[in-house]
């Protein structure tokens with residue numbers, strides 16, 4: 001479904017992603033793990049069209065989307081739940097959710113609103129509250145729901161557990177499992193590695209802009225290097 | 234005394250509603266693009282001249298002439314965004330600043346070339362004067378208040394209740410997130426310039442009917458518009474509405490009860506006062522951006 005080949009990304013001449021290739025198959029949940037500054041978010045931004053890679057290819061459902069404008073990528077069915085949640089702070093929770101369905105604005109979206117509110121009952125209570133006034137965990141719920149509202153072919157999550165209370169992280173894990181069960185293809189970036197490996201089918205390890213290991217989640221969890229660096233073994 | 238107060242309140246709201254129309258355009262452009270669009274006043278005057286021209290040449294009424302002028306203004310706004318501001322959207326802000334100054338001169342001179350140096354007053358035929366309990370309500374001023382209120386309400390509905398309006402707010406509040414939603418920022422920018430310029434033209438027409446369309450009026454309009462933005466909060470729509478009315482009423486009270494010589498000083502005193510006490514503007518919460 002998504003094939004990234006030899007992707008290179010630079011900021012003002014300084015290359016931070018040095019030829020990364022990865023693949024996400026239809027219906028799969030793939031985790032991308034690695035330390036801070038490895039280039040994970042940069043890679044996701046390139047996939048979503050927020051930044052342009054300097055070299056390499058991104059192919060989504062058979063079409064080359066390398067360097068395509070971000071809104072067009074979104075309209076093709078890639079949704080992202082970005083790092084730091086990126087709320088529309090002076091809009092209500094409901095408006096944030098509706099904006100998630102912007103690409104489907106000519107359709108009836110009430111069923112999807114109902115769906116995400118069942119997924120996160122707390123959002124129902126908060127529906128008319130300004131998103132900027134929510135707690136971090138609640139904002140993450142809005143960000144995840146907003147991404148789902150697009151009914152995306154591919155849903156990308158960038159560190160949904162970052163800066164969230166541990167109890168809410170468990171809730172987010174449950175939700176990711178549910179999303180997977182719905183048949184949504186998922187690319188998950190996480191530093192909560194044990195959680196990511198529990199949820200994902202396969203994983204890539206990105207360090208300093210390069211893929212240093214890849215395999216099934218089971219293989220990765222038993223890889224001594226991954227255990228030492230990420231699982232505290 | 235009470236009658237005087239009500240009279241000045243009415244006068245102030247009429248002028249204030251025009252300030253609001255000017256400020257609404259400036260504030261949504263600032264909110265989306267971070268541009269101080271100084272040429273807005275010249276666009277307003279262009280609309281005033283155009284309306285005068287339509288009425289003189291084709292003998293049509295004020296309302297159809299104004300509607301056509303607003304449509305032309307919207308088109309002009311879209312062209313300005315594409316030709317002047319779009320090319321420098323990723324450049325440092327000083328570029329847009331210089332372009333804004335350049336545009337102001339160009340449109341100002343174009344107005345002179347096309348419409349001449351004479352001031353014109355837009356004829357309306359609304360010459361009746363109502364008197365309610367000692368308060369003088371000239372028909373024209375009542376209509377101005379009505380037209381401005383209609384446009385403000387229509388714009389508020391557009392921004393709050395439609396997908397396009399939601400997209401405008403989304404881009405203003407979080408541009409990258411808006412792109413991730415599938416919102417085309419280019420389309421939103423063009424829409425915002427079109428809408429702003431149409432509102433600016435409406436303000437220009439109302440000024441032209443009440444006072445005059447003339448070279449030099451545009452500068453004053455823009456200064457008042459930005460004063461309202463600072464009063465109400467940069468980028469805030471409720472701020473532009475409340476700020477415009479507050480400025481208009483303050484000016485009316487100052488010229489009636491203090492001295493008309495101090496009328497224009499009021500805008501600056503208010504601005505300084507707000508900057509000292511609530512620097513984020515009357516209608517902005519402190520925590521936001």
Ligand SMILES: Nc1ncnc2c1ncn2[C@@H]1O[C@H](COP(=O)(O)OP(=O)(O)O)[C@@H](O)[C@H]1O
Pocket residue numbers: 011016034035036037038039040041042043
């Ligand atoms: N907008 C930017 N400008 C310059 N450098 C950046 C920018 N964004 C990220 N970087 C740099 O790119 C590298 C990778 O960052 P990022 O993709 O955010 O990594 P990760 O998400 O894995 O933590 C870091 O060294 C970071 O400092």
Ligand SMILES: [Mg+2]
Pocket residue numbers: 040041042083158159
């Ligand atoms: Mg990151």
